[in-house]
Amino acid sequence: EQDPVEIWKLLCECLGELVELGIERPVAIGITNQRETVVLWNGKTGQPLVNAIVWQDRRSTSICEDLIEKGHQETIRQKTGLVIDPYFSASKLTWLMRNNVVSIDKDTLFGTVDTWIIWNLTGGVDGGRHVSEPSNASRTLLYDISEGTWSGELAAIFDVPQHILPHIQPSASNFGEVTGTPFAFLNSTPITAVLGDQQSALFGQACFEAGSAKITFGTGGFLLINLGKTKPLPTFELLTTVAWDLGELGGVNYALEGAIFSAGSTIQWLRDGLGIIGAASETEALAKSVDSSGGLTIVPAFTGLGSPWWDPNARGLITGITRGTTKAEFARAAIESIAHQSADVVEAIKANFKEGIKVLKADGGASVMDLLLQDLADYTAVEVVRLKNSEATACGAAWLAGLHEGVWNSLDEIKSLIEDDKTFSPSLLEELRVKEISVWKDAVTRSLGWEQAR
Incomplete structure (x- = not known):
């Protein structure tokens, strides 16, 4: 597990080091991140609901085995290009919900680490953008790589409510501008690339x-x-x-x-x-x-x-x-x-x-x-x-x-x-x-x- 708040604090420390180096305002920001890791937080308060569950976590193995036994492997392979394995995000979400570790409501937001970082950089509780892109979305077992969209069928298989999923846009596009951070040299800088x-x-x-x-x-x-x-x-x-x-x-x-x-x-x-x-x-x-x-x-x-x-x-x-x-x-x-x-x-x-x-x-x-x-x-x-x-x-x-x-x-x-x-x-x-x-x-x-x- 990893603490999402610590991830954000460490990013801010890194940005603080750039200030000390006298770095001028960049033309744009690109974000790359650890994939598959699950972050859940409250969009009203900005507080994580639970520690981030990282890609190496295997606690959802039994959930995956059950889905394979129920015959879902081929559907998931055809839609996602992946296999049913605890490595990917969806079964981690299922485990958290089935074991009552988290309670999902209308304010709950889900994302991989890129989504969490973008949301915080673009304002957080004050209008932060809840977005991701295909290289990360395609690692969740919830994204149809042929259609380029979240799949309702896959969400139903894993019992994941679709309203918690981020909006998907191209990897090279405008994900919003940095706002409200203590780093004045970054404010208004566009985030124009995100890749796993x-x-x-x-x-x-x-x-x-x-x-x-x-x-x-x-x-x-x-x-x-x-x-x-x-x-x-x-x-x-x-x-x-x-x-x-x-x-x-x-x-x-x-x-x-x-x-x-x-x-x-x-x-x-x-x-x-x-x-x-x-x-x-x-x-x-x-x-x-x-x-x-x-x-x-x-x-x-x-x-x-x-x-x-x-x-x-x-x-x-x-x-x-x-x-x-x-x-x-x-x-x-x-x-x-x-x-x-x-x-x-x-x-x-x-x-x-x-x-x-x-x-x-x-x-x-x-x-x-x-x-x-x-x-x-x-x-x-x-x-x-x-x-x-x-x-x-x-x-x-x-x-x-x-x-x-x-x-x-x-x-x-x-x-x-x-x-x-x-x-x-x-x-x-x-x-x-x-x-x-x-x-x-x-x-x-x-x-x-x-x-x-x-």
Whole structure:
């Protein structure tokens, strides 16, 4: 859980730092945010009804299992491009209501984090705008990505009253002007771009053409491939989502996405759970102190497994441990687990998108590790490119806001701003690649359904 008030306070602290730096009034503001997270608040008082329920929360697993048993999976896949899983917003809302954690009334407002931030920036209780856009709405299980609207049928399936849902407008459009904040340099500045974090990274990596792909490593790992204007048929292994809606600047683009639940969180576990490292930055050097993981395999299914398995009941597993296993092998196996999970998604994309992935662009915190990106190139047999600027997520929202306001005149102009840092080419012999993937998949198979088997 996260405190919505704290999220707003931290944003204000960040804006306060800009004031101290003497930043002048910006032309426009772009917002990018953690997707799927549920925020509920009272529109009259501005007070949250409950802590925000984040995307990793699994408390609605039984609700999802019940909906699958009732036969709703195919309807939801066709309308949303997603699968029924606690990862997405709708089942979290259902859980909150069924367990009487919140009481919904005429003043209740729902939003993902973008909506909460926009509402506060544009006035809050004094006329704040209750709005969102397709890249976030398409992650709720309540939005019909073909029709481009909230679905009454989906809302009924999850028992969500439609009056609490925000108005949807294009990702590149005017979401309102900043008003009533203590930061005079921002007041009257238009908010002209909003993107969910992973779609923003796709934009920030300049993956504008169909077939271009990126992976972002944060707490989780998220691989998206731009599919252009044509919405693909749904597939269980991957998610079909809205990449962005440029409105008058170019309309809707769709993407296939693979979601990995544990990437950076695996490194955090080494640090906080096992005490193997003192800081995340120590991981690669420790891992490189040995030639291999010594047969150790870690499946970091701490909150279940995402793509392509979609098993909320999978749990973490360590195999191949021996008396000779040291901290270094744990560090190496942790890095390999992130690369293997990513490779599983690349394999699923190859099976569902005939052109496959030619080049994979990487960004996010863990992308600073050469070992991770080399493993990723080896396991996927795909060239991996790291940008000089690893903060593609922030850049994506900023560039889209500037594109809307004419700071940049075209997508090609934005593409010219991006510089590559390093390219990682596949170097593992095919025989060894196949063997390592086989060992990984054997371990994953053992982790599936673990919670149900207890």
